[in-house]
Amino acid sequence: MSLKRTLKAKIEETRPRVQRLLKEYGTVKIDDITIEQSLGGARDIPCLVSDISYLDPHEGIRFRGKTIPETMAALPKAHGSVYPTVEAFWYFLLTGEIPSEENVQDVLYDFKGRANVPYYVFDVIRALPKGTHPMVMLSSAVLAMQRDSKFARYYNSPRFNKTDAWEYMYEDGSDLVARLPEIAAFIYRYHYKNCDIITTNPELDLGANFAHMMGIAPPYDDVSRMYFIVHADHESGNVSAHTTHLVASALSDAYYAYSAGLNGLAGPLHGLASQEVLRWIMGFQKKLNGEEPNKDNVSRALWDTLNAGQVVPGYGHAVLRVTDSRYVALREFCLNTPGLRDDPLFKLASILYETAPGVLTEHGRTKNPWPNVDAQSGIIQAYFGVREYDFYTVLFAVGRAMGTMANITWDRALSYPLERPKSVTLDLLEKWAQSGGRK
Numbered sequence: 186m187s188l189k190r191t192l193k194a195k196i197e198e199t200r201p202r203v204q205r206l207l208k209e210y211g212t213v214k215i216d217d218i219t220i221e222q223s224l225g226g227a228r229d230i231p232c233l234v235s236d237i238s239y240l241d242p243h244e245g246i247r248f249r250g251k252t253i254p255e256t257m258a259a260l261p262k263a264h265g266s267v268y269p270t271v272e273a274f275w276y277f278l279l280t281g282e283i284p285s286e287e288n289v290q291d292v293l294y295d296f297k298g299r300a301n302v303p304y305y306v307f308d309v310i311r312a313l314p315k316g317t318h319p320m321v322m323l324s325s326a327v328l329a330m331q332r333d334s335k336f337a338r339y340y341n342s343p344r345f346n347k348t349d350a351w352e353y354m355y356e357d358g359s360d361l362v363a364r365l366p367e368i369a370a371f372i373y374r375y376h377y378k379n380c381d382i383i384t385t386n387p388e389l390d391l392g393a394n395f396a397h398m399m400g401i402a403p404p405y406d407d408v409s410r411m412y413f414i415v416h417a418d419h420e421s422g423n424v425s426a427h428t429t430h431l432v433a434s435a436l437s438d439a440y441y442a443y444s445a446g447l448n449g450l451a452g453p454l455h456g457l458a459s460q461e462v463l464r465w466i467m468g469f470q471k472k473l474n475g476e477e478p479n480k481d482n483v484s485r486a487l488w489d490t491l492n493a494g495q496v497v498p499g500y501g502h503a504v505l506r507v508t509d510s511r512y513v514a515l516r517e518f519c520l521n522t523p524g525l526r527d528d529p530l531f532k533l534a535s536i537l538y539e540t541a542p543g544v545l546t547e548h549g550r551t552k553n554p555w556p557n558v559d560a561q562s563g564i565i566q567a568y569f570g571v572r573e574y575d576f577y578t579v580l581f582a583v584g585r586a587m588g589t590m591a592n593i594t595w596d597r598a599l600s601y602p603l604e605r606p607k608s609v610t611l612d613l614l615e616k617w618a619q620s621g622g623r624k
């Protein structure tokens with residue numbers, strides 16, 4: 186069965202569950218909200234629903250119920266590789282089913298038909314002034330493609346009805362996922378490689394084609410597959426996923442929604458942390474001036490950062506209370522890759538892993554002193570030659586498109602309404618505080 190038909194069957198199976206919950210159990214209480222949560226960025230308030238992935242604070246991410254190692258083991262692999270194709274993962278993320286080899290071939294074929302990036306996207310990137318951040322290039326490129334949104338066209342047609350709207354969101358989402366690798370590689374070669382663009386090779390799977398367009402030899406194809414899969418989703422409350430969901434809840438199409446999500450991903454407390462980690466590490470290496478890094482000088486540098494009122498990038502998390510399982514997956518890749526495990530940057534990242542949690546605990550502010558994905562991701566990219574760290578969030582974004590697009594497709598399928606949380610005033614909070622709660 187093709188991906189779209191399997192997805193349709195899953196949607197039809199799931200709709201009655203949502204309707205039953207709303208009709209029969211709609212008034213059942215599932216939480217109380219404290220003043221701390223209202224003022225504290227809505228931590229832990231269960232007001233979003235997504236089956237695409239779930240984040241346990243003490244275990245880490247599960248995609249469709251599977252941990253990262255279980256996901257990697259279960260999915261069909263790319264030809265000659267131990268890593269799954271991104272296409273297999275996309276099928277799994279959307280449907281929750283492990284695709285057969287034939288299903289994966291269907292997605293590969295489907296993506297080839299969708300991957301043509303409209304010429305005007307490259308014109309938009311070229312028109313931006315020199316010095317523009319690569320995330321602005323990406324967000325502008327995504328927004329420019331809104332012109333051809335199938336969802337927007339459907340919405341404006343007399344045929345529009347809510348029940349079928351997911352199909353058009355799925356179409357836009359699939360187009361976006363299939364096109365992003367070429368746009369990202371274009372940005373890289375245009376911005377850092379003197380406009381020396383490498384054209385796409387449609388014979389390759391998405392990860393291998395991305396490596397080809399970047400001009401980087403294997404095993405960078407595996408790095409890309411792994412990287413995009415690991416970054417795809419982190420349940421739906423994180424800034425990029427939540428923003429995309431919020432904007433799409435106004436029936437804005439996938440291009441409007443993901444461009445907005447990308448602007449959130451570009452924040453230093455979120456996806457930009459991957460560039461900030463490398464900037465911190467390279468700055469520290471420079472200051473060492475040839476001295477070997479060790480726990481003492483790393484510890485001093487961490488205190489310098491904290492005493493300057495800055496955050497240690499790559500450490501801490503709004504939900505996790507242990508080392509991020511994405512960090513573990515990337516670290517294992519480093520340990521299993523000859524050359525990489527002896528790389529000076531990797532060694533330095535390992536010293537940071539031994540040192541930063543203790544320093545952050547002593548500092549006493551963060552609820553989670555352990556590393557997140559961004560503490561390790563740039564180390565791998567730098568080893569394979571991508572040392573231009575302000576490009577790293579673009580790589581994150583290629584992966585994150587899968588989670589966000591799967592989510593907004595399902596949002597439309599299950600007719601989730603316009604998102605509109607209630608805001609209150611400080612006066613009201615003070616009144617409720619004095620009377621022991623909202624009466």
Ligand code: CMX
Pocket residue numbers: 423453454455456458491495496497498499500501502503504545550551552553557558559
């Ligand atoms: N370095 C220094 N201080 C930190 C810290 C860090 N790595 N992580 C948290 N803190 C501080 C917070 O700034 C906050 O300080 P104040 O009390 O002065 O406001 C305090 O510890 C409590 O924060 P928290 O509840 O532990 O963490 P939050 O949920 O508020 O924030 C996060 C989470 C990720 C923004 C934060 O840990 C951070 O800034 N980390 C560094 C940036 C980073 O790596 N971001 C990437 C996250 C993963 C991703 O989205 O890609």
